[in-house]
Amino acid sequence: MKRFYLQQPEALAASYLAALMAGDRTAALHLIQRALADGMPLNTIYQEVLQPALYEVGRLWACDQLSVANEHLVTAVTRRVMEVCATTITPPPAGPPQIIATGVGPELHDIGLRMVADGLELRGWNTLYLGGNVPMNAIVALAVQQRVALVAVSITTSSYARYVRDLVTDLRQSAIGARVKVLVGGQPFNRTPELWRQVGADGTAADVTGAVAWVGQHLASYAAPDTAPDRDRRGSTATQLERV
Numbered sequence: 001m002k003r004f005y006l007q008q009p010e011a012l013a014a015s016y017l018a019a020l021m022a023g024d025r026t027a028a029l030h031l032i033q034r035a036l037a038d039g040m041p042l043n044t045i046y047q048e049v050l051q052p053a054l055y056e057v058g059r060l061w062a063c064d065q066l067s068v069a070n071e072h073l074v075t076a077v078t079r080r081v082m083e084v085c086a087t088t089i090t091p092p093p094a095g096p097p098q099i100i101a102t103g104v105g106p107e108l109h110d111i112g113l114r115m116v117a118d119g120l121e122l123r124g125w126n127t128l129y130l131g132g133n134v135p136m137n138a139i140v141a142l143a144v145q146q147r148v149a150l151v152a153v154s155i156t157t158s159s160y161a162r163y164v165r166d167l168v169t170d171l172r173q174s175a176i177g178a179r180v181k182v183l184v185g186g187q188p189f190n191r192t193p194e195l196w197r198q199v200g201a202d203g204t205a206a207d208v209t210g211a212v213a214w215v216g217q218h219l220a221s222y223a224a225p226d227t228a229p230d231r232d233r234r235g236s237t238a239t240q241l242e243r244v
């Protein structure tokens with residue numbers, strides 16, 4: 001079979017979206033399972049297939065061409081697809097977590113954050129993924145309890161940047177404030193390049209690949225991730241690590 005979509009993830013994104021628009025969740029899941037089996041890297045599936053499909057869903061919803069029910073269906077199927085994708089990640093070596101990945105304030109969008117957390121875990125970073133809508137004091141308490149090196153914070157809704165700023169302030173004033181780093185990301189940061197400085201963070205990255213690179217550079221002295229090849233269970237000769 002000609003696996004043209006390995007070179008053209010945008011074609012796979014279009015097929016995935018078409019399956020979702022038709023309400024065919026089985027076809028959508030099979031498309032991604034086949035791409036995974038054919039060796040499409042996880043970050044390509046996340047960033048070049050699922051992400052553009054979701055952005056298009058948002059555009060269609062905003063111009064009233066897609067119902068709220070359909071948008072929820074797309075979200076549910078995509079979360080299911082990502083659970084399948086995540087089974088290819090070998091859990092990091094045992095040990096204390098190094099990173100917390102969290103939403104903040106009333107932020108419910110958590111798919112992009114989950115992609116970043118999976119990308120970090122694939123690279124060997126022990127990452128606690130909390131999802132969206134987490135109370136600020138609970139995030140700080142967990143970060144202190146686990147003495148993590150990094151808190152990765154995501155927002156999608158522009159007006160929630162102030163919650164990120166408050167979280168950064170609270171983290172800086174906590175018992176780990178002198179050394180904990182804060183990486184922020186999500187669409188508001190991608191749209192406004194200086195926003196990460198304004199919220200007091202240590203940096204930002206546009207996507208999974210950028211987040212993994214940033215963490216590799218800024219946490220290098222903290223703990224070396226497992227850089228052994230083939231952390232994925234599929235036995236491919238190329239390494240997932242090199243691909244992310």
Ligand code: B12
Binds near residue numbers: 047062113152184211
């Ligand atoms: C699915 C969806 C929902 C779902 C979310 C489900 C879930 N569990 O995530 C539900 C239905 C709950 C929802 C609700 C709402 N939504 Co909505 N939603 C979307 C949609 C269609 C997809 C979101 C998504 O997953 N995108 C794909 C991910 C992969 O992309 P991403 O988030 O950008 O992530 C990447 C990068 O940004 C980066 N990144 C992300 N996080 C981080 C973190 C770090 C540390 C780093 C380094 C990088 C990083 O890496 C990721 C991977 O490459 C978007 C459309 C869009 N453009 O995204 C609208 C969208 C985001 N929603 C929107 C709106 C308005 C809402 C509501 C206010 C609607 C309403 N009236 O209720 C509510 C808000 C709820 C809330 N309190 O948060 C608007 C936001 C407008 C704005 N500028 O603020 C959008 C853009 C739709 C639109 N076109 O208008 N939504």
